[in-house]
Amino acid sequence: MAYAVVISLKQTLEPLLDSARSRIQFSGSELHPIYKDLCYLTSFFDKMTSLEDCNSVEEMEKDIKEILLGGQDLIEHHLSDAVHSAGDASWTNSAGFSRELGELKHKLAPFINLLKAKENELTRNQQLPTADVPVPVPVPVPSKMDHEIVGLEDEIPMLQELILGVDPKLQEIYVVGMFGIGKTTLTNQVYNSHIIHERFDIRLFVTVGVENKLEELLLRILSQVQTEVKKEETVLELGNRLRASLSRGTYLVILDDLRDMRVWDHLRPYFPDEGNSSRIVFTTRMTNLDCVRKYIHQKRLLDSKESWELFCKIVFADMEMYNCPSELEEIGKTIARNMGGLPLALVEIGKLVSKLQTMMERWAAFAQYLKSHIQKTAIPKVMNDELPNHLKGCFLHLGLLHPNNDFPTYELIKLWVVEGFIEPAADQSLEQIAEEYLEDLVSRGLVIVHERSYTGRIKTCGIIHNLIQEVCVGEARQQKLFHIVNKGATTKNQRRLSIQSDVVLGEDSGARSLVFLSPENQHPLAVFKFSRWARVVHALHIRFSKFPDEVLKLVRLRYLAITFDGELPSSISTLWNLQVLIIFSLQATYSPVFLPVEIWELQKLRHLHCLGFDLPVPSTDLYLRNLLTLSGVSFRTCCDGVLARIPHLIKLGVRFDPGVHGPEISCSDALFNDLHQFESFKCAVTNTSKVAFSLEGFPSGLTKLTLGICGFKWDDHTTILSELPNLQVLKLRRNSFSGPKWELRDDVYRFLKFLVLEDLDIKEWIAESEHFPALQQLLIRRCYYLQEIPVDMGEITTLKVIEVDDCNKSLRESARRIQEEQEDIGNVVLQVRIRSSSNGNTFNDLFYFSNYIFLIDALMPWFLLITYGGSIVVF
Known part of the structure; x- marks a missing residue:
């Protein structure tokens, strides 16, 4: 660390x-x-x-x-x-x-x-020269625990069936799961089975791991099929020798612990497809695989019965029947259950318990301090050894979060940046690097993705297993990275605090980060008083009656997320290190007010989310040159040349009120003249009875557009959108367009990959595949009047997903017809997902509920709050 x-x-x-x-x-x-x-x-x-x-x-x-x-x-x-x-x-x-x-x-x-x-x-x-000798790699043999394998009775036949399939083509089969779940054990069992011996002429088992040097990997593979391997040969020579060896018969190659698909991309040319049903089996933690699902075997966790069985076999290994004394069974099952079905954890904890005397008092004491005992196992070291230095801080920081909950990447990335965990690079923003770090943690099987955006970026995530979260917390405490504060606790000299209940800090606590994940805290002002060096204050869940003056003394603050009533004081300019400012004032949402003009003095500001506030015109020649994202403001912010003073703005989210901003405003005149790096725009209108703004004039770099409650007419405006040369994501939400028919004539969305139609009153949609040549995902939600999806949409070669949520029966049936027609012609890539809550009168209930949502949107259409484990996300 x-x-x-x-x-x-x-x-x-x-x-x-x-x-x-x-x-x-x-x-x-x-x-x-x-x-x-x-x-x-x-x-x-x-x-x-x-x-x-x-x-x-x-x-x-x-x-x-x-x-x-x-x-x-x-x-x-x-x-x-x-x-x-x-x-x-x-x-x-x-x-x-x-x-x-x-x-x-x-x-x-x-x-x-x-x-x-x-x-x-x-x-x-x-760098010392070594002798030119073969590089031996032992072929796996049954381990001393093989007779104690638990929970594989159903999985071994499933994996064997995939391997022994009759398809003559070379197949890639992936065994996927988190570390310690038993992927290698399962694959080893199948590899050494009699039926596999009989089927394949050549069998190889190679551990890949973190080794990415192609020459060394080829040498290790060749050493299993040839007796002499010369190190001085080039990659091409080694690869051709491997290809020649594998071409002599049917082969099964196990590539264990694959961490990076690029390794296989380099190896693939040397594995020939002779049409003899040869197979490549990978074990991997990567969950973002892009391959046909029928060749993936998802390794499961053990259930409670299997967990108890494995636990007993480890603890009572010296006993012939592995019998647990009856008086210890209840507490033993509790210990086993807390391992969450992870075989590695059961084995490691079982080893510690096996050293205890079989006395109730000893086992009870062990169970009471189970979290601390986890730190004594090999699991923390395995995790620590798995991670390169640049990922360790980011990963352990995840322990701050509530377990079993989604957490928005939106907030996580910003926290990593302001905490100083991200090493800058000349050609990338800190946020881009942080997203790569997160993807790396996902590929290592430590973080699970709960939701991805339409562009494939991680939207919400969480730690993949409770046990790993416990390891994070324990390791972070030991490394003095952060400390979790629970009910009634007091703490001193902790640099980062996750405050999950009421707490009082001692004077000069020295805390650099204060993350409040509970609204119960009665002493937040005292916390601020004793943390004058704080860099991070995340307190959206605590509602202050006014902006707390104590915060203004935290001059090292880089990240501030806070909920309060009233206005933001002009003295906010004293927080000149601020990079992220998220402010929510319920009072201001009903009557939006301007931020103080001193906000323009925050020259380091990168992200500003200010629900209910607007940016004023600066009185002096000031620019927010580092500001990348701005959301929650009304259309007033987009006038009078304000945005021209934010030259590097990438994302903008605004509210438009025709009663305030005039009957019609042209985007070209009001918004985008000076925004050359602009990529994403979200807008919602508060009053659809009046004409909204014009869609003309969007900058050519716009890649993502989200509209809601705008009331545009299909024929008048969709042609304008189709002319945006780089548009990839288009979300047409609640009443953004109105009218019974959307007919595409000469409109072609050349680069559009993701199209969302949600809560629209459209009845008929006329389109052909040529109108969306690059479309990958089509999502239709709560469009209750739409009768069918244009049948020609199934002919789009790039289309991977059609998703229909809570639409009428006719539309659902049209989606199924498209799926059936594509399956008949051999299209196994297209997935059609249909979800419906409607049966009987439920459909009408949904309709009225949708109208209720319209009322909510009328109050705050530009802002959506979703709580994830104590966090609030601003869209």
Whole structure:
């Protein structure tokens, strides 16, 4: 975890080294040597995973982290004092600060020297020439636990059936599941079965893991089929030898623990398809596989009976019948049940319990502190070894969240960025890098995706298993990354707090992050008072009667999400480090007000979500050059050249009220003249009885458009949308378009991939496949009058999903007909999903419920609040 501290401290120092970016001036000669050391540490930790035998570095890493945390406290303390003492001539602490910086550099020096020496030694050892000998890889043999395999009785035949299928083509079969679930055990059982021996002439079992060097992987595979392997051969020569060997008969190759599909992409050319029913079987944690579903076997968790059986076989391994004493059975089953059906956890905890005396008191004490015992197993080390340094902070941070709940990526990404977990790159934004980190955690089987957006980006996610969440919490506590505060707890000297109930902090708590996940807290102001160095305050669930002045003293704040009544004070400008500002005022939603003009002084602001507020015209020549997203504002914000002062804006969400903004406003005149990087626009109208704004003038770069309650006419406006050259996502929601018929004539949506029709009064839709040549997903929801989907839509070659939710019977039947017709011609890619809540009178109930939703939209059409485990998402 030293890596995360290094990255965070580097990001603190970088603006201070640039006098043009910093309000507080420091001598570069004092800070630059420390920054140089941080750059070296970043480089070393990046390379450490590729160096062998780096266990000796771990202890040094802990010491380095403590030094850096002290350095971070020193620098932030000085920054806070400098801000609070602005204009105070008596404040002359620069000499003392310089001396302390020198001491920090002096403490780091011996560790930097040791690491450099260690790096040179390890690099030199790995470059020593080795003898040209075969690279043996043992073929898996039944382990000593094979006779105790539990829960595979139904899965072994299922996997065998996939492998032994009669299709003569070479098939790729994926066994998918989280780490420790038993994928390798299952595959090994099938691999060593008699029926597999008889079927295949050549059988290979190779563990891939994190090894991505193609030459080494080919050498390891070839060593199982040839007695002599020459290391000096090129990749092409090795690959051709493998292809020749596999062409001699039917083959089964198990590639165990595949982490990256790019590895298989490089290997695929050397696995021939001879039309003899050969098979490739992968075990993988990746859940984002893009292949035919019938070749995927999803490895399941154990049920309660199987969990108890495996637990007993581990705990009572020395007993012939694995019998548990009756007086221990209840508490034993409780322990086993808490492992959540994960075989690895049952085995590891079972080993610890097996060392206990078979006494009720011992087992009860063990069960009481089960979470702490999990930390003593191999599971934390397995997880720690799995992750490269740059992912560890992000992954452990997930433990802050409520288990068993979806969490919006929208918030998670921003929290990772402001926490300093993300290492910047020249060609990507911090948010883009953070999304890649999250996808990496998904591919490693540690995070589960609950929902993806129409463009494939992760929308909500969660930790894949309760046990992993517990490991995160325990490891994060040990690493001093964060601490969960429950009912009545008091805590000091914790850097990040997930406050899940009422809490009082001690004075000078030093907390850098305060994430309130419960509305029960009665002392939030006291928390702010004792956390003056806080970077993050996430308190949307706590409703303040007015904006709390205590927050204005948190001058290091980078992220503020808060709910309050009244207006935002002009002194918000004192929080000049703010990157994310999410404010919700219920009072302002009924009568929107302007933000204070001082909001334009927040030059570091990247994301502003302000339900019920508008951006005023600045009185001076100020720009928000770093602002990327803006939502919750009304159309007033889009007038008077305000958006021209946000030149890098990418996403915008607005509300339009014709009664306030005039009967018609042209987007070209009001919005987009100066937005050259603009990609996403969401708009809803409060009064559909009047004409809305014009759709003309959208910038050519627009890729995503969401409209609601606009009342446009199909014939008048859809042609304009079809002319947007880069439009990929189009969501036409509640009454965005009205009228009985949408007929596409010459309109062609050339690059549209995702189309959503939701809560519209349309009855007839006339279209052909040529109108949507790139469409991938079509979603129709609660369009109660629409009779059918154009049958020609099934002919779109790129179409993968048609989804119909709560529509009438005629529309559902048309979707089924399209599916049947496509299956008849061999199209196995297209999936048709039909969901319906209507039966009998329920359909009418749904209709009236939909009308009720219209009333809600009339109040807050531009804003949707969805709660995910104590979080609020702004769309």
